[in-house]
Amino acid sequence: xxxxxxxxxxxxxxxxxxxxxxxxxxxxxxxxxxxxxxxxxxxxxxxxxxxxxxxxxxxxxxxxxxxxxxxxxxxxxxxxxxxxxxxxxxxxxxxxxxxxxxxxxxxxxxxxxxxxxxxxxxxxxxxxxxxxxxxxxxxxxxxxxxxxxxxxxxxxxxxxxxxxxxxxxxxxxxxxxxxxxxxxxxxxxxxxxxxxxxxxxxxxxxxxxxxxxxxxxxxxxxxxxxxxxxxxxxxxxxxxxxxxxxxxxxxxxxxxxxxxxxxxxxxxxxxxxxxxxxxxxxxxxxxxxxxxxxxxxxxxxxxxxxxxxxxxxxxxxxxxxxxxxxxxxxxxxx
Amino acid sequence: xxxxxxxxxxxxxxxxxxxxxxxxxxxxxxxxxxxxxxxxxxxxxxxxxxxxxxxxxxxxxxxxxxxxxxxxxxxxxxxxxxxxxxxxxxxxxxxxxxxxxxxxxxxxxxxxxxxxxxxxxxxxxxxxxxxxxxxxxxxxxxxxxxxxxxxxxxxxxxxxxxxxxxxxxxxxxxxxxxxxxxxxxxxxxxxxxxxxxxxxxxxxxxxxxxxxxxxxxxxxxxxxxxxxxxxxxxxxxxxxxxxxxxxxxxxxxxxxxxxxxxxxxxxxxxxxxxxxxxxxxxxxxxxxxxxxxxxxxxxxxxxxxxxxxxxxxxxxxxxxxxxxxxxxxxxxxx
DNA sequence: TTGTAGGCGTTATCAC
DNA sequence: GTGATAACGCCTACAA
Numbered sequence: 206x207x208x209x210x211x212x213x214x215x216x217x218x219x220x221x222x223x224x225x226x227x228x229x230x231x232x233x234x235x236x237x238x239x240x241x242x243x244x245x246x247x248x249x250x251x252x253x254x255x256x257x258x259x260x261x262x263x264x265x266x267x268x269x270x271x272x273x274x275x276x277x278x279x280x281x282x283x284x285x286x287x288x289x290x291x292x293x294x295x296x297x298x299x300x301x302x303x304x305x306x307x308x309x310x311x312x313x314x315x316x317x318x319x320x321x322x323x324x325x326x327x328x329x330x331x332x333x334x335x336x337x338x339x340x341x342x343x344x345x346x347x348x349x350x351x352x353x354x355x356x357x358x359x360x361x362x363x364x365x366x367x368x369x370x371x372x373x374x375x376x377x378x379x380x381x382x383x384x385x386x387x388x389x390x391x392x393x394x395x396x397x398x399x400x401x402x403x404x405x406x407x408x409x410x411x412x413x414x415x416x417x418x419x420x421x422x423x424x425x426x427x428x429x430x431x432x433x434x435x436x437x438x439x440x441x442x443x444x445x446x447x448x449x450x451x452x453x454x455x456x457x458x459x460x461x462x463x464x465x466x467x468x469x470x471x472x473x474x475x476x477x478x479x480x481x482x483x484x485x486x487x488x489x490x491x492x493x494x495x496x497x498x499x500x501x502x503x504x505x506x507x508x509x510x511x512x513x514x515x516x517x518x519x520x521x522x523x524x525x526x527x528x529x530x531x532x533x534x535x536x537x538x539x
Numbered sequence: 540x541x542x543x544x545x546x547x548x549x550x551x552x553x554x555x556x557x558x559x560x561x562x563x564x565x566x567x568x569x570x571x572x573x574x575x576x577x578x579x580x581x582x583x584x585x586x587x588x589x590x591x592x593x594x595x596x597x598x599x600x601x602x603x604x605x606x607x608x609x610x611x612x613x614x615x616x617x618x619x620x621x622x623x624x625x626x627x628x629x630x631x632x633x634x635x636x637x638x639x640x641x642x643x644x645x646x647x648x649x650x651x652x653x654x655x656x657x658x659x660x661x662x663x664x665x666x667x668x669x670x671x672x673x674x675x676x677x678x679x680x681x682x683x684x685x686x687x688x689x690x691x692x693x694x695x696x697x698x699x700x701x702x703x704x705x706x707x708x709x710x711x712x713x714x715x716x717x718x719x720x721x722x723x724x725x726x727x728x729x730x731x732x733x734x735x736x737x738x739x740x741x742x743x744x745x746x747x748x749x750x751x752x753x754x755x756x757x758x759x760x761x762x763x764x765x766x767x768x769x770x771x772x773x774x775x776x777x778x779x780x781x782x783x784x785x786x787x788x789x790x791x792x793x794x795x796x797x798x799x800x801x802x803x804x805x806x807x808x809x810x811x812x813x814x815x816x817x818x819x820x821x822x823x824x825x826x827x828x829x830x831x832x833x834x835x836x837x838x839x840x841x842x843x844x845x846x847x848x849x850x851x852x853x854x855x856x857x858x859x860x861x862x863x864x865x866x867x868x869x870x871x872x873x
Numbered sequence: 874t875t876g877t878a879g880g881c882g883t884t885a886t887c888a889c
Numbered sequence: 890g891t892g893a894t895a896a897c898g899c900c901t902a903c904a905a
Contacts, residue, residue: 487820
């Protein structure tokens with residue numbers, strides 16, 4: 206490995222001078238000397254050692270990205286947005302999968318700190334007040350929260366506006382003339398970014414109120430959609446549309462509907478949320494809401510870099526608008 | 540930030556001694572002194588600076604993972620396998636998206652080198668003889684190739700055995716009694732890991748030969764499947780099954796089939812390859828071949844770490860077997 | 874315009 | 890057992 210020292214010797218100058226041209230502090234270096242040094246660097250295939258540089262500058266140009274599971278289809282787009290943006294600004298990103306386990310989160314935060322990353326983007330199901338996240342605020346480590354819990358302390362974070370997304374969807378369904386609209390949500394504990402509240406607001410704007418008999422709890426999985434729809438049907442509820450809190454739930458609900466001889470969207474319209482890959486391929490193609498994943502990664506990274514560079518954030522919390530994706534699973538109510 | 544120096548001072552010992560207990564070289568440190576140092580480290584919340592350590596040990600415990608696009612559904616599982624394994628052995632991984640562009644690949648290799656990663660896992664569509672990959676072999680940087688081109692020089696690499704996967708599939712289709720079997724492959728240039736060869740071998744084992752009239756070229760996309768199937772049908776070819784080189788192709792082929800009034804699998808059986816998410820959700824559920832993605836990441840990382848630690852590889856090239864996933868898109872030929 | 878010297882936080886090599 | 894001290898490769902006052 207060739208070092209700055211080798212270059213200096215070969216060019217017959219001091220280390221300082223070489224360092225100057227490496228860092229483009231070209232003021233204070235003669236044209237000839239610079240030329241020569243550049244030439245020698247080329248010949249020797251010199252590459253600066255960023256580790257050594259980091260030791261003195263306290264900057265590694267590396268970011269940490271902590272998320273539950275990159276294999277979960279929700280995250281790759283986010284990760285891509287993060288990496289692209291980081292790359293533009295000259296940063297690299299270390300990927301960490303936590304499976305939402307507090308111990309792994311804590312471990313990664315520590316390692317990342319020891320490796321002196323310049324900042325961390327953090328997606329966790331844990332609330333920010335919980336211990337291992339307090340680590341972050343206690344350290345002087347810049348960080349940005351991603352999705353998940355809206356924060357009470359106005360920590361910097363980027364969120365997908367579930368309220369707005371579901372509001373758009375519900376309004377669309379209502380515009381299509383549906384009045385008996387069922388809703389299959391997430392499990393009780395999880396607030397799910399206010400999706401349910403968006404649903405209620407839309408009803409409200411149409412002078413309606415949510416009817417308890419048409420509201421069921423799901424689990425964000427296929428099974429939840431199936432079970433909820435089974436209950437609805439077994440109780441003999443009447444409805445012309447079902448709004449589901451996510452796509453998997455919608456797929457499950459649809460399967461039961463078809464089994465029971467209900468045509469979708471002929472007899473019952475169905476909607477999802479997330480726009481996972483299958484949404485565009487199933488029969489009928491699912492009308493759903495697309496999360497602004499890539500953009501979330503982009504925006505979060507932009508914020509983080511601002512933070513790292515000591516610039517002020519105009520806004521600590523940024524909510525991004527999801528997008529309504531209209532396909533074929535909703536038809537006009539007759 | 541508290542350093543080893545602070546700890547030494549607070550514990551009234553030399554930094555050497557502190558360093559000894561940090562690195563668990565407990566031989567040569569008195570029990571009492573160790574206790575005291577441990578206590579002080581705790582109190583001061585000391586965390587070793589891995590940058591500084593790396594500067595002297597020449598090891599960063601960081602790996603580079605270079606791939607085209609983490610948002611491409613093929614890679615998240617691989618990345619997860621890589622990260623999990625790396626984590627087990629105490630490494631972190633830097634994620635790099637190249638979009639298969641040679642310039643980006645070269646750039647990342649350089650940055651990774653400058654950041655002194657201990658090794659690189661590399662997935663590229665470029666052939667290993669091309670310039671920027673030669674960088675890797677020229678450097679004394681350990682690396683493992685992932686999927687893509689089988690290598691002529693027996694560089695270390697992990698591959699999915701496309702031959703075997705397609706052989707399994709074709710054999711299954713033949714076992715189901717089909718004799719007029721069409722094949723929609725990839726674009727001509729790309730060898731596609733010998734999938735086509737696997738297909739031919741299976742026919743051969745059944746005393747049959749591939750018939751040119753039933754072979755069409757695709758592009759691994761929906762459009763390719765549609766076009767190829769349209770050609771086949773327009774030419775009036777007779778077949779009871781179509782084997783597609785990947786799932787998207789199969790989905791495209793199926794759409795045309797249905798449009799033209801052919802039932803799947805009633806009239807024609809269809810198979811895919813890759814087992815992407817939609818395969819399990821479409822109607823009929825697609826019989827396909829699952830790539831050993833997670834395992835590939837796992838194995839590649841294991842190899843890389845061996846390389847890094849200077850241990851010998853029993854095998855430079857490892858081929859992993861894909862798995863046949865039988866669903867509902869193939870029925871017995873009558 | 875250029876060079877000298879000190880320091881970043883560790884580990885490694887010797888002494889004692 | 891323990892402790893100086895010299896690296897590691899680079900940056901940055903401060904001098905010249």
